[in-house]
Amino acid sequence: MSVSLSTYQAFGSALASAHEVDLSAYTLGHGTTERSLLAAVAHGAQVRVRLAGTVYGDPSGALARHNAEEVAELSEHGVDAAIVDGGDLHLKAALIDGHAFFDDRNWCGGGDLVVASDAASDIAAAHAVLDGAKAGSTADGLVFTKGDALQEEASLLLHAQGPIALQTETLGPSLITKCLCLAAARVPVRVLLKRSAMLGNARTEALLAKCEALGVTIRTTSGNDKFCLDGTEGWVGSANATSSDPEMSDWGAPVEDAASLAQLQARFEKEWSRAKPV
Numbered sequence: 001m002s003v004s005l006s007t008y009q010a011f012g013s014a015l016a017s018a019h020e021v022d023l024s025a026y027t028l029g030h031g032t033t034e035r036s037l038l039a040a041v042a043h044g045a046q047v048r049v050r051l052a053g054t055v056y057g058d059p060s061g062a063l064a065r066h067n068a069e070e071v072a073e074l075s076e077h078g079v080d081a082a083i084v085d086g087g088d089l090h091l092k093a094a095l096i097d098g099h100a101f102f103d104d105r106n107w108c109g110g111g112d113l114v115v116a117s118d119a120a121s122d123i124a125a126a127h128a129v130l131d132g133a134k135a136g137s138t139a140d141g142l143v144f145t146k147g148d149a150l151q152e153e154a155s156l157l158l159h160a161q162g163p164i165a166l167q168t169e170t171l172g173p174s175l176i177t178k179c180l181c182l183a184a185a186r187v188p189v190r191v192l193l194k195r196s197a198m199l200g201n202a203r204t205e206a207l208l209a210k211c212e213a214l215g216v217t218i219r220t221t222s223g224n225d226k227f228c229l230d231g232t233e234g235w236v237g238s239a240n241a242t243s244s245d246p247e248m249s250d251w252g253a254p255v256e257d258a259a260s261l262a263q264l265q266a267r268f269e270k271e272w273s274r275a276k277p278v
Helices: 008-016 032-042 062-076 120-130 146-158 175-183 202-213 258-274
Strands: 020-025 046-052 080-084 093-096 099-103 114-117 143-145 164-168 189-194 216-221 227-229 234-237 249-255
Touching (some): 020 120, 146 234, 175 189, 175 202, 216 258
Antiparallel strands (some): 234 249
């Protein structure tokens, strides 16, 4: 058994009737999730929120200041909220009354790619990570570091028997890039990349040109999903296809049930049809 595809709406419904909530994110905006967390506290739920203290790509410190302000605001309303310092927090997880939800973004809304699990081992492992412990792979193949997540994604790419469809927010000189190029020698490979990842980035442009020369077909999109498929198996996570800290807390999981795979394939094809060539 593996995790299955869920929805942000299912996460929101669980939050609306929650008794106990434990949520982590890289950052959290002033939107639906924040309002739902405050509503949960108001109806008597115990709510804990952890946000990142170490923020990448934030030279002005604006995002770090926002996280600190968000923690202060949540705390004022009764949420057990805190910044996680001394480590890299990129894990977007929510444990709600015995259900685990994992988001590839930061609980932004209806467009998020969300998976869910009710397996006791998955929930226990996620609780341990949110408490600051290290966690390996669960029985369902769920992992909790960037390095492990990308290793699992790379394994799917290297053993793919059918056409590969992969979407990522960013793409760098990483294990995933190497595996995509290797896979393109034997199966069709299509990649969707968030358009903003290319803006003014000569290194990324050169990397994409190299990948395309080796047979990878790349298009750019405004979306930032993170998953890959080979027709019979899938991988979903929040780890970007770059080579930053492999010990960063993150998540990735195999997706194997037919319904979830079909939904992911349809999601990819819809985005591919309106994406633009590099």
